Each structure stands twice: as structure tokens, then as C-alpha cells.
Amino acid sequence: MGLIGKLQAETLIMASADKFHEIFCCRPHHISNVSPAKIQKVHLHEGEWGTSGSVIQWHYNIDGNDHVAKEIVEAIDEENKSITFKVIEGDLMKEYKSFRIIVQAIPKGDATYVHWTLEYEKLNKDVPAPIKVLGFVVHISEDIDDHLVQA
Numbered sequence: 001m002g003l004i005g006k007l008q009a010e011t012l013i014m015a016s017a018d019k020f021h022e023i024f025c026c027r028p029h030h031i032s033n034v035s036p037a038k039i040q041k042v043h044l045h046e047g048e049w050g051t052s053g054s055v056i057q058w059h060y061n062i063d064g065n066d067h068v069a070k071e072i073v074e075a076i077d078e079e080n081k082s083i084t085f086k087v088i089e090g091d092l093m094k095e096y097k098s099f100r101i102i103v104q105a106i107p108k109g110d111a112t113y114v115h116w117t118l119e120y121e122k123l124n125k126d127v128p129a130p131i132k133v134l135g136f137v138v139h140i141s142e143d144i145d146d147h148l149v150q151a
Helices: 017-026 028-034 131-150
Strands: 004-013 039-046 055-062 065-077 082-090 096-108 111-122
Touching: 004 131, 017 028, 017 082, 017 096, 017 111, 017 131, 028 039, 028 131, 055 082, 055 131, 111 131
Parallel strands: none
Antiparallel strands: 004 111, 039 055, 055 065, 065 082, 082 096, 096 111
């Protein structure tokens, strides 16, 4: 098995693509209010919310274990409602040489497909594929959807 990999998942939500995209693009610090069991805190370290080049630190919990990730917002594509985050520090860097998270909200009638892509390079062949991380981000999408639909 190679060290470079890509995982993808898609989930259907009822919230609009615009609203979902806006949460990740401009208000990621609100996700800790929407999904407090999974996301404890989100801090802006550099730049401004909603701008490429900003540095964001996430405090999150997967399977009862607390983690931290510092990410740079590498790209924001308003037209295609996608955001690319590049992990630059934190727990993921203990196992991966590089790690990117791309989230895209794709309108589909009255619903939205949320497409997640994880691109990574493992430090060695014994590191597992980040399947738990992929499941985690899909569940975050569902929590955000529940919040946006109720609002």
C-alpha cells in the first residue's frame, strides 16, 4: 500500500448549500456551539474569518479522545462552494506528512450534497488511512444540517 492516499465521502443534507458553505467559510467558530461533543473550540490565529491564508486551530474529539489541529485556509471557492484546509500542526501531523481537507457544498434541488475529500501522505506504511476522520467530518455535516434546518 502507498503512502499517499485520498478518501472521499458524500452526505445529503436538507440545509441550503449557501448556508452550509457560509458556516465553514465565515463562521467555523460557531461549529463548537452546533456540535459541542465533537468540536470543543475553534480559534482564529492569523488573518480574518472567511479569507484565504487565515490560520485556524480546532480542538475536537473523536471516539472520546481530544485532538488539536492547526490549519491554514488554503483556498475558498465561492462559486463552487468549496474550502480547502491544509493541516500545518497538531495531532494529525504525528502520523501524516501532509493532510488536506476539502469540503464542498453542492446544491441538489431543495437539498445539498456535502462532499468531503481527505488528501494525505502517511509518515510510514504502518499508519492507517484516516477513516475515523472521514466519518467524523460527515457526522459534523449532519450536526450542522440539524442546526441550520431548525433555525
